[in-house]
Amino acid sequence: MKFFVDTADVPAIAELNDLGMVDGVTTNPSLIKKSGRDILEVTKEICDLVDGPVSAEVTATDAETMIAEGRKLAKIADNIAVKVPLTWDGLKACKVLTDEGNIVNVTLCFSANQALLAAKAGASFISPFIGRLDDINLEGLDLIADIRTIYDNYGYETEILAASIRTVNHISDCAKIGADVITAPPAVIKSMIAHPLTDKGLDAFLADIKSANISIL
16 A cells, blocks of 8 residues: 655655655645645655655636646646546546646545546546544545445546545555555654554563663674
């Protein structure tokens, strides 16, 4: 499973990238605003840092302007994935941009029907939002499973990019279901390392090392 980092924080991306934990990056207007930087400038810096797809989201809602914005974003770097919303206009933009050879990430997916439409429109990635479905007492992971079944049934090449990841369990569950990609904030990815028994075992080892006065160097 690929790991995308959901942030526009360049130092945080660099830290994970150095460990081989970054297969791509997702951004959106809210994350760009949080970074306090110009969208084109920070996106270019991220694209130069990582090899995989970097999602940059359009700001328009009509197809014509989305297409124009997508073309401009795609000129930033070869690894730009133009991010469009899952609306009819978004699907129109997806079709045009995909046909022109661009990577397209269709975002804000909340149903299997929407995911099927995005695949038909040629989306490179579909981004179902797990956490936001959980927020309204629906099971976000069920959506991942439904999309996986549909795409496998018909051989769609659109990659399932599980988004709105809130917990480490979301990540492992998506891996078991067969999501192609997860995108999560740096803090969630880093918290995957944590386990109380690891901490307990390390404390015991350190205590034994100290009592035995063990030194390797």
